[in-house]
Amino acid sequence: MSSAWNASDVTPDGAAWLASAGTYPRSTLALWEERPDAPVVLPCGSVFDVVSAPAMFGRRMLDRLWDDGPGSGPVAQFRGRMLLFAAPGTAQRLPALLEWEEWGGRDSREATRTDAVPPLLCHGTGDAVTVPAPSKSASLSVPAPPESASPAVPAPPESASPTVPALPDTVSPATPPPAGATVPARSASRWLVAPDTRQPWLPGPEVLLWAAVRAARSAVRISIFPPADQGAKVYDVSRRR
Numbered sequence: 001m002s003s004a005w006n007a008s009d010v011t012p013d014g015a016a017w018l019a020s021a022g023t024y025p026r027s028t029l030a031l032w033e034e035r036p037d038a039p040v041v042l043p044c045g046s047v048f049d050v051v052s053a054p055a056m057f058g059r060r061m062l063d064r065l066w067d068d069g070p071g072s073g074p075v076a077q078f079r080g081r082m083l084l085f086a087a088p089g090t091a092q093r094l095p096a097l098l099e100w101e102e103w104g105g106r107d108s109r110e111a112t113r114t115d116a117v118p119p120l121l122c123h124g125t126g127d128a129v130t131v132p133a134p135s136k137s138a139s140l141s142v143p144a145p146p147e148s149a150s151p152a153v154p155a156p157p158e159s160a161s162p163t164v165p166a167l168p169d170t171v172s173p174a175t176p177p178p179a180g181a182t183v184p185a186r187s188a189s190r191w192l193v194a195p196d197t198r199q200p201w202l203p204g205p206e207v208l209l210w211a212a213v214r215a216a217r218s219a220v221r222i223s224i225f226p227p228a229d230q231g232a233k234v235y236d237v238s239r240r241r
Contacts, residue, residue: 009134009135009191009194010134010135010191010194010195010196011194011195011196011197013195013196013197013198014074014134014194014195014196014197014198014200015029015032015134015195016029016198017047017195017197017198017199017200018042018131018134018195019032020047020198021042021043021044021046021047021048022040022042022043023043028040028042032133032134035133036133036134036135037133037135038133039078039130039131039132039133039189040130040131041128041129041130041131042128042129042131043127043128044088044091044123044124044125044127044128044129045088045091045124045125045126045127046088046125047088048073048085048086048087048088048202049085049086049087049088049089049090049091049122049123049124050083050084050085050086050091050122050123050127050129051083051084051086051090051091051094051120051121051122051123051208052081052082052083052084052120052121052122052123052129053081053082053084053118053120053121053212054080054081054082054118055077055080055081055082057082057117057118057215057216058075058077058081058082058083058084059082060215060218061082061084061208061211061212061215062075062082062084062192062193062211063215064210064211064214064215064218065203065207065211068214069207069210069211070201070203070207071201072084072193072203073085073086073087073193073200073201073202073203074191074193074194074195074200075191075192075193076131076132076189076190076191076192077132077189077190077191077192078129078130078131078132078189079189081121082192083129083131084203084208085195085200085202086202086203086204086205086208087202087203087204087205088124089124089204089205090122090124090202090203090204090205090208091122091123091124091125091127092122092124092125093204093205094120094122094205094208094209095120095122097205097206097209098117098120098209098212101209101213116216117212117213117215117216120212132189132190132191133189134191134194
């Protein structure tokens, strides 16, 4: 594996991993084969959970994971939020761990805003998220995995509306839009750490708790104005487990 990964594109194996979370993996891969620039909606809870953080704080968490920790799983930026892909079950446990750490400052007179972890949205079983397009231009040639039926995601109707409305960060479970559907493109929708294998390592709740606490502590030492090249940072995936 190369020492640095181009975070803008998902590999064919990474696309297969993402598609395996949906009810109809082959339909998702077929859509991406025809339109690799199309974002899709995928359910959480079985293949991955997602922890959504405000962009600035999520970037600090990601930097902590790579600078001092074990690295991260796939990470995407979507509409002003950072989406950190985590091990299934993380969405259920992380809020309880954060509350136990009392990083909201509710019971501590010494806590300040810079000490507190902002609200993190944890998406697990029964939730779905919009993931960015796997590529801006390249075609994906990937062997399709067998179809699977997830009980948490209802089967799609035979016909679908030709237009898909703008999708929020979290929506009800749904299948990928048909080939003729349109999803508004946004420049802020991109991969920072793109999936590159069929079995990527995913951080659990304890790892993300550690990253959130250290990101909060480091906030006082970081200017509110991000560096000019912050969005171009490349993470060394060779360190990822």
